[in-house]
Amino acid sequence: MKEEVEIGTRFISRLVNRHEKLKKDRVERFGKCLAKILCERFNEHWYPDNPLKGQAYR
Numbered sequence: 656m657k658e659e660v661e662i663g664t665r666f667i668s669r670l671v672n673r674h675e676k677l678k679k680d681r682v683e684r685f686g687k688c689l690a691k692i693l694c695e696r697f698n699e700h701w702y703p704d705n706p707l708k709g710q711a712y713r
Contacts, residue, residue, distance in 0.1 A: 656698075668685060668686040
């Protein structure tokens with residue numbers, strides 16, 4: 656789950672700063688906060704052995 660969250664967070668962080676108007680440290684802080692929130696939210700809804708289970712929640 657962490658790998659998927661990290662990839663998604665990186666993608667969203669690049670979108671947020673696509674015009675490069677934000678400082679790098681703010682974008683990094685945003686990414687870390689977003690990753691933490693997503694991990695907390697999807698922790699009980701992630702099943703590596705059965706990827707389709709819980710998919711509607713995500």
